[in-house]
Amino acid sequence: MTAMTKTFQINEDAAIPAVGFGTYLIPPDQTATAVRTASSVGYRHIDTAAVYDNEEAVGEGIRAGMSDEGLSRTDIFVTTKLWPGYAGWGEKPKSGTETIEECRASLARLGLEYVDLYLIHSPHGGSARIDQWRALIAIKKLGLARSIGVSNFNQSHLEELRDAGLPMPEANQIELHPWSQKTDLVAYMRANNIAPIAYSSLAPLSTWRTQEGQDSGKTTEMKADDKVFAKIAESYGVSEAQLLLRWGVQNGYAILPKSLNRERMRQNLDLAGFTISDEDLQKLSTMDRGDGIAWSTGDPTRAF
Ligand code: NDP
Numbered sequence: 001m002t003a004m005t006k007t008f009q010i011n012e013d014a015a016i017p018a019v020g021f022g023t024y025l026i027p028p029d030q031t032a033t034a035v036r037t038a039s040s041v042g043y044r045h046i047d048t049a050a051v052y053d054n055e056e057a058v059g060e061g062i063r064a065g066m067s068d069e070g071l072s073r074t075d076i077f078v079t080t081k082l083w084p085g086y087a088g089w090g091e092k093p094k095s096g097t098e099t100i101e102e103c104r105a106s107l108a109r110l111g112l113e114y115v116d117l118y119l120i121h122s123p124h125g126g127s128a129r130i131d132q133w134r135a136l137i138a139i140k141k142l143g144l145a146r147s148i149g150v151s152n153f154n155q156s157h158l159e160e161l162r163d164a165g166l167p168m169p170e171a172n173q174i175e176l177h178p179w180s181q182k183t184d185l186v187a188y189m190r191a192n193n194i195a196p197i198a199y200s201s202l203a204p205l206s207t208w209r210t211q212e213g214q215d216s217g218k219t220t221e222m223k224a225d226d227k228v229f230a231k232i233a234e235s236y237g238v239s240e241a242q243l244l245l246r247w248g249v250q251n252g253y254a255i256l257p258k259s260l261n262r263e264r265m266r267q268n269l270d271l272a273g274f275t276i277s278d279e280d281l282q283k284l285s286t287m288d289r290g291d292g293i294a295w296s297t298g299d300p301t302r303a304f
Contacts, residue, residue, distance in 0.1 A: 103135075
């Protein structure tokens with residue numbers, strides 16, 4: 001195995017591992033073991049969110065992994081996210097004060113004094129977005145998060161923060177893979193020093209979220225399999241998953257593959273032994289199909 005140990009800077013002081021472990025849709029009773037196993041395989045970034053309802057088990061898995069591997073807190077990068085509240089689903093968007101309370105509640109569930117990255121999970125807070133972002137700036141000053149950012153924000157959401165006279169987020173976690181490349185948004189983020197973090201990198205695979213209820217409404221239409229990934233992957237002697245993940249890292253995106261299978265966890269980290277050629281990158285760049293599929297159901301429990 002040639003593990004990918006690369007990191008990307010997200011600000012002057014902080015670097016994010018290029019490959020992290022995603023924890024969305026892991027059943028609660030399997031989460032601690034999954035995170036511990038990921039740690040034993042070599043993952044040093046764990047991505048969770050208040051709305052995944054698994055922060056306690058993630059914290060448990062992190063502590064077990066640190067103890068198994070003899071790691072200290074600074075060896076591990078932890079991301080969690082504020083659920084902003086969405087009026088469209090009958091929720092009250094979080095105020096600035098509530099945002100800080102929510103961050104403290106996440107830290108208590110995780111059993112941590114700080115997270116490495118705290119994100120606003122989505123722009124659904126509407127008119128509360130700017131106060132929520134101000135609260136994240138305060139959260140960083142309080143030392144509760146080393147870096148702060150957003151997720152699922154488009155260019156106009158980012159410009160709204162800039163127009164309010166606030167510093168830009170340090171990262172934006174968005175769905176990115178060859179079928180959802182968001183070239184304009186990524187270019188805007190690059191121009192504004194906003195680090196791209198890619199989620200659902202494996203969405204084009206036939207094995208992506210196959211369990212009942214995990215799928216999103218748009219998956220089937222996105223899965224017309226023309227074997228392009230399989231053919232390119234074969235030419236490098238890697239799996240389609242490795243090709244998709246390497247595409248993300250080669251584009252400069254930190255990635256967050258989730259798996260409950262130890263061998264897949266290992267494979268998803270084993271990305272340093274090959275390089276996608278410029279010619280194949282060019283071929284993949286023509287495969288964009290638009291906005292993506294992970295965030296598309298309208299069902300709050302299945303929408304991320
Ligand atoms: P991924 O792109 O990580 O794909 C996971 C799916 O692919 C699972 O069904 C998994 O099955 C399967 N899989 C994993 N590895 C392989 C492999 N090597 N070969 C074949 N199949 C494989 O999807 P996610 O949507 O979970 O995204 C990753 C993470 O990103 C999330 O867990 C979460 O942390 C974050 N995220 C953030 C969002 C946001 O709104 N900010 C939205 C969505 C995700 P199995 O487990 O059986 O191996």
